Amino acid sequence: MSICERCGATFHCAMADPGPDGQADPTPCWCTQLPPTVPVPDGDGAVGCWCPACLKAHIAAQVLKRP
Incomplete structure (x- = not known):
């Protein structure tokens, strides 16, 4: 499992974590x-x-910032 660098939550990243x-x-x-x-x-x-x-x-915040 990966750990979110922003909030600390664990999640699966297929690019970094092994499969089953x-x-x-x-x-x-x-x-x-x-x-x-x-x-x-x-x-x-x-x-x-x-x-x-x-x-x-x-991503949502970036969309709101677009002119």
């Missing part, structure tokens, strides 16, 4: 289904993977 058999997870990560939002801000020290809730909130 202990081998590399062959499925695409859940985050690939979301719109890209790069770079992840590092002002609060959060520079790694974020859980689904934090990443979705970040």
Whole structure:
């Protein structure tokens, strides 16, 4: 399991965590289904993977900021 760098929640990241058999997870990560939002801000020290809730909130905030 991965730990969200923003809130500390645990979540599964298919790019970083092994699959159920202990081998590399062959499925695409859940985050690939979301719109890209790069770079992840590092002002609060959060520079790694974020859980689904934090990443979705970040994307929503970016959409609101667009002119």
